[in-house]
Amino acid sequence: MTKEQEVAENTPIRFTLTHYRKAGVTHEDFMKWIVEVHLPKAIPTFQKHGISDYALFDTPETSNNPLREVMAVARPTWQVADYDCIIEYTGPSAQTIQQIMIDPEWIEVCQDQEDWVDTSRALVSLGYHTQYLSKGKVMNLKQ
Known part of the structure; x- marks a missing residue:
């Protein structure tokens, strides 16, 4: 096993998912x-599969519209993302995500998502999270 494979095998994996709401939904x-319907049903499945962290990054228009104005001047070639949220899961391995996706409990949890989520626009990624600054403290950098 290479050092890279060993690190990958022993490093928690981060799965991110961007979501857009379905047309007609505020x-x-x-x-x-x-938060109130989906997540309470989802947490037991996450726990069953060893998901250690779940975070929801809410990106309302009230934040993005002013940012868009600033970026038009500061970084005119940059685009401001227009999705409604980013969901982040941290689990033991990439296989964990695969196992969740095929779990009958998860399929049941997601049964009503088509009423709320524009799934045709979802964007996912899988990788590793390394913290370099936390609460003002530098970490994971050679000094």
Whole structure:
């Protein structure tokens, strides 16, 4: 086993998912559905599969529209993302994500997502998270 394979095998994996709400659904209702309906049903499945962390990054228009104006001047070639949220899961391995996706419990949890999520626009990624600054403290950098 190479050092890279060993690190990958022993390093928690981060799975990210961007979501857009379905047309006709407000951002507020969409986020309320995720937090109050979907997430309470999802957490037991996450725990069953060893997901150690779950975070929801809410990106409302009230934040993105002013940012868009600033970036038009500061970084005119940059685009401001227009999705409603980013969901981040941290688990023991890439196989964990695969196992969740085919788990009948997860399929049941996601049964109503088509009413809320524009799944045709979802964007996923899988990789490793390394913290370099936390609460003002530099970490994981050679001094």
